[in-house]
Amino acid sequence: MDVCGPITPVSKGGSHFIFKIINSYSRYHFTTSISNKSNCFEAFRSFKAFVEKQTNFRIKKVVSDNGGEFFEGSFRQYLLKEGIESLLTAPHTPQQNPFVERANQTLMERVRCLLLDSKLSFDWWGEAVSTETYLLNRTPVSSLSFKTPFETIFNYAPKMNHLHPFGCPVYIHVNKASLKSKLHPRAEKGFFLGYSEGHKSFRVFNSVTNKIQITHDCLFNEESQEASTHSEEDSLCPGSTSFAPISNAFSQPSNTDHSSPLIETDPPLDIDNSMPSSSFQTAAEFDHESFDDLQESFSPEDCSTHPSQNPLLTKGLLKGWVLDDVPDKAPKDISSKLDTSNILPEG
Template identity: 30%
Template structure:
């Protein structure tokens, strides 16, 4: 009966048949492994940082940037954002950041996690020379570096709200990104037991007395009057954020079309020079409500469970509430496995 196959044992024949059928079934039905949300395994600040590059955007910012590099500390959730003109600046920016952390925090970064972009993989040798482990995600698996992806969404949501609230032109996108990161670092998070990233990093509550309404009218003292006694002593401006290395506020001069930093300012926080609508908070409320629902539905995906969760009736009235809502999205994503066990 089995002469045609060289007298093989019947059990071996059955095994070969089952193996072939199994191979066909795998070939037809194989799916990708699901990504489970990881717990915060870092034991201290800067044990692990996540890095990612966003861009290029279709139009440049005021400082001629088309990209921004985002760095997230895994332990504190602190975020740093750098506006870049092109990808070639990534290497130098990361090296400067590592030096900054070493000098200002007296810490050594132990691990860097990024995608497989050439702007990061070309730094592997540099990282090895400093004893830094470089982890890269697999091709087509951004979930591998999900923490920085969620932080991207968080920052972009807040930045859009800032931009729309003040009715700013798209050329101000870079300044809104920087302002969003500044506010997020000072917003309490349930993931951090109601502390802020700033508090985890610096060991003290951040000061809030310098916060102003983004995009509002501001009058800066005019120091360059060229000896003209009848020259205007004020510059009419728009408030655009908080400079990293200077005391004061970042302003946009409406007449000269330029950015500058000043500390001698009179703010008019209920007036928005670029605004034409009567309801400044309306677009903010609608934006964050839709963004939060979309983010939760996208991030909380549990295999073999048909139920979906959706957050309704959340309408923030302030930027602070908006940033806290997006922090809750980050927290929900990190605890999706726990949510799955509850649903099942």
């Protein structure tokens, strides 16, 4: 076990440190955010009660450094009372506690990636730590024959179909009892923070109420990562949706993405790059002399009888279009002459 910190800025929950415990057999991670190092004692007692109840195994040894939060005061007295052997590493020798020391670096690197990818502010690191711990326990480990720590300690494989990107926008369903009128939006915008322990639900931040809530009835927009750029104009209100002009279909994509998360625009047309831009001409702009020169540049031998092999016909085709002639003759010639057999006699 080890304490990582202090971490700045202060988390949304007012924490400065991360208290981490790793089971050396299963590589299972237990982490919690604490405000002071003195809170390690209560966190360890909660951890011990949970693990021994869930696994039917008792803790026999703990490895830690010489931090005062571990071997002084009530913590050390509690370990002696419970018969737990405390193994302390030599000063300035983290190599003697390799699992948790290396895990600290791995955890912080992944937490940093979650925050940068989601574009959330750094004070959300407490939620990112909880989510990353959840994911680490469900990640295969090579030293466990590529089994997950979760499967090693609980003897069954975890489910993965409920995983979502950290910080992705969500639309939280509003219960009918909370609706103010029939015109009230049926969903409120927010972003995803993690998974609820003990519930088959998700932890989400509601941007309308500015509160973290636990829900299972929400819609994830995994194609967009705009959690930290939400504004009041982005809320689900009438008239807030903008449409891209039609002329942008053939223009180059800009550096700034102004698309709304509520609209999925069609991809631009796939035009053959070999076709010059000057080929899009109106009838008035068409250069007949250039076309005549093009015709003269081809000999009759170059022009195959099959239209699809004729360079004159295939020169300006859009990508994806092919010419296909129909060699079969119509069953009957079409004529505009009057057919007297179709005229009814008079009387």
